[in-house]
Amino acid sequence: MEEQARWKEPREVAWDRVIQVPFAPETPASGICDTGFHEVCWYRREIVPPALDPRERLLLHFNAVDYAAEIWAAGCWLTRHEGGYTPFTVDLTPLVREGRPVTVVVRAEDDPFDLAKPRGKQDWQLNPHSIWYPRTSGIWQTVWLERVPETSIASLRWTPNLELWEIGLSLQLGGQRRRGLSLRVSLTARGTVLAEDRYAMVHDEITRRIALSDPGIDDYRNEMLWSPQSPTLIEARLELMDADDRLVDEVHSYTALRSVAVQGQTVVLNGRPYPLRLVLDQGYWPESGMTAPDDGALRRDIELVKQMGFNGVRKHQKIEDPRWLYWADREGLLVWEEMPSAYRFTSLSIERLTREWIDVIRRDYSHPCVIVWVPFNESWGVPNLPEIPAQRSWVQALYHLTRTLDPTRLVVGNDGWESGATDLIGIHDYDPDPSQLARRYGLHENVPHLFRRERPGGRMLSLGGEHGGQPILLSEFGGIACAPERGPDFWGYSVARSTTELEARFEALMDVVRHLPALAGFCYTQLTDTYQEANGLLFMDRRAKFPIEHMADAVRGPRVMRQAQEEQVKKADRGTPGSQHGSSAP
Numbered sequence: 001m002e003e004q005a006r007w008k009e010p011r012e013v014a015w016d017r018v019i020q021v022p023f024a025p026e027t028p029a030s031g032i033c034d035t036g037f038h039e040v041c042w043y044r045r046e047i048v049p050p051a052l053d054p055r056e057r058l059l060l061h062f063n064a065v066d067y068a069a070e071i072w073a074a075g076c077w078l079t080r081h082e083g084g085y086t087p088f089t090v091d092l093t094p095l096v097r098e099g100r101p102v103t104v105v106v107r108a109e110d111d112p113f114d115l116a117k118p119r120g121k122q123d124w125q126l127n128p129h130s131i132w133y134p135r136t137s138g139i140w141q142t143v144w145l146e147r148v149p150e151t152s153i154a155s156l157r158w159t160p161n162l163e164l165w166e167i168g169l170s171l172q173l174g175g176q177r178r179r180g181l182s183l184r185v186s187l188t189a190r191g192t193v194l195a196e197d198r199y200a201m202v203h204d205e206i207t208r209r210i211a212l213s214d215p216g217i218d219d220y221r222n223e224m225l226w227s228p229q230s231p232t233l234i235e236a237r238l239e240l241m242d243a244d245d246r247l248v249d250e251v252h253s254y255t256a257l258r259s260v261a262v263q264g265q266t267v268v269l270n271g272r273p274y275p276l277r278l279v280l281d282q283g284y285w286p287e288s289g290m291t292a293p294d295d296g297a298l299r300r301d302i303e304l305v306k307q308m309g310f311n312g313v314r315k316h317q318k319i320e321d322p323r324w325l326y327w328a329d330r331e332g333l334l335v336w337e338e339m340p341s342a343y344r345f346t347s348l349s350i351e352r353l354t355r356e357w358i359d360v361i362r363r364d365y366s367h368p369c370v371i372v373w374v375p376f377n378e379s380w381g382v383p384n385l386p387e388i389p390a391q392r393s394w395v396q397a398l399y400h401l402t403r404t405l406d407p408t409r410l411v412v413g414n415d416g417w418e419s420g421a422t423d424l425i426g427i428h429d430y431d432p433d434p435s436q437l438a439r440r441y442g443l444h445e446n447v448p449h450l451f452r453r454e455r456p457g458g459r460m461l462s463l464g465g466e467h468g469g470q471p472i473l474l475s476e477f478g479g480i481a482c483a484p485e486r487g488p489d490f491w492g493y494s495v496a497r498s499t500t501e502l503e504a505r506f507e508a509l510m511d512v513v514r515h516l517p518a519l520a521g522f523c524y525t526q527l528t529d530t531y532q533e534a535n536g537l538l539f540m541d542r543r544a545k546f547p548i549e550h551m552a553d554a555v556r557g558p559r560v561m562r563q564a565q566e567e568q569v570k571k572a573d574r575g576t577p578g579s580q581h582g583s584s585a586p
Contacts, residue, residue, distance in 0.1 A: 010072050010105040013042050022291055024136045029288040041138035043106040049096045055150045057093040063141030065108050067117055072105040085319035086359040108138035116349040118356055120317035120340030133531050136290045141321055149249045150176045158255035158366045165214045173204045180243030189234045225270045226256035226368045228311040231332030256368035265471045267520045276521025277555055278312040282530045283320050286540050298324040302331045307548050309555030314523045319360050328369035336372040341380035361405050373402050378416040385418045396421040415475055417459035426475030429456035430493040434512040441516040471520035479525040480505055483534035490534035503546040510554040
């Protein structure tokens with residue numbers, strides 16, 4: 001690796017250090033641990049390609065490089081990609097010669113002072129301040145090789161439809177075009193074959209709706225649906241066959257039957273009211289920054305969230321590694337996915353953020369865990385929404401674009417305040433006094449006054465000054481800092497002097513917000529400490545600040561009460577034949 005902004009070609013670079021990929025150079029895990037400014041990072045790696053059949057291709061995948069990447073291989077410039085949170089692929093096949101190594105070079109440009117690009121929580125000052133953290137430069141997610149047939153399954157997406165009891169499939173082929181191909185699809189769940197279909201591939205892409213046999217009985221319907229309580233996945237096997245019925249390519253995937261919608265001022269999952277109990281998650285680790293130290297760490301975070309009593313996560317200002325979404329699908333965790341913000345409103349920031357947001361939706365469309373898309377947070381990048389029509393138009397445009405690209409999920413146009421185009425109203429209110437939260441959100445009758453008069457974050461809640469009837473969520477609250485090991489060197493919205501005090505204050509807040517009639521759910525700030533921000537329920541190394549079982553009781557309610565509620569739900573499901581699909585245990 002080398003870092004020099006002035007060099008534009010690999011031949012100009014003098015390589016002088018080694019980095020452990022995929023960790024950013026700012027992190028200890030990279031072996032460099034330099035938190036200064038890195039405008040350009042160069043990477044060089046010699047690979048020995050596997051032996052290729054004449055009808056095979058070799059692809060090089062980059063899961064994420066921040067921010068703009070240029071790729072060379074065997075001395076040839078191949079491509080440029082912009083967007084620090086989205087994947088891209090280059091085809092190395094023309095450069096592969098049997099037994100000969102290939103040198104791959106990456107130039108990653110990431111101007112640390114550029115506020116017109118999506119950067120999320122990456123600080124533009126030398127040292128992290130307030131709620132911003134160290135920068136993440138260059139390669140920060142996995143880079144991997146894949147050998148594929150000359151014609152292969154390049155992409156697919158799944159769209160469940162509970163009303164029709166069917167699964168939508170869209171598939172795109174890549175590589176060389178061939179005639180006479182067909183696609184064989186097999187879907188199974190809980191050991192039962194749900195569908196076995198075959199379709200002629202007349203074109204390079206295909207869109208089909210796979211009808212499933214309606215089980216008719218509520219108990220079986222509920223077993224088939226995906227939810228945090230029962231994350232049933234439908235395993236998929238897709239086989240691309242040639243005209244002689246020989247296997248060309250094979251992909252294993254999964255999907256799920258799951259719906260999310262709004263009914264009045266309530267969020268419904270699988271047709272049933274579902275209170276959202278979320279926790280804010282920044283997605284940083286002590287030694288490796290935005291990159292998880294390993295796959296087990298991603299899974300462990302999800303297990304911890306569920307053990308703490310939450311049923312979902314608002315992933316804040318970060319597009320997480322797809323393996324994290326995989327484990328959220330497998331373990332059963334709801335996800336709000338939020339676009340990292342730019343901090344200037346310019347024609348360039350509009351173009352960059354919109355393009356990358358489209359790529360984000362395309363990448364994560366098929367994950368059943370994702371139930372809400374959030375293109376903007378707290379008016380970041382659109383700081384003058386009430387005064388400037390163009391900024392309002394952009395938020396509205398991204399809301400409608402998102403709904404167009406994915407009409408199956410909810411969209412929060414701008415979370416926190418100054419809501420305009422949105423399916424949910426997310427309010428950020430860090431008032432440390434539970435009685436004040438009870439006063440604001442304790443009665444449905446309080447809502448008109450709340451929107452006309454109150455400004456919990458110092459900003460109007462709605463651009464029109466009125467509530468449009470959407471469900472209301474306290475999508476950030478709490479933020480109680482507690483860092484007895486650190487002395488005064490930390491930041492938070494309010495401070496607890498000991499973990500005992502933190503536990504008592506957390507329980508008091510939860511005891512109130514669990515019962516507020518005006519709210520359809522909440523999101524507590526936050527899961528872990530993040531650098532100088534010490535308002536996590538866990539330390540940054542994932543140690544709990546007080547017993548996790550106490551957190552779960554506070555979030556979900558005392559265990560005896562919770563068991564009685566769950567039993568009522570089970571009886572209701574058993575006793576209502578022909579009702580809508582779903583389970584409503586919150």
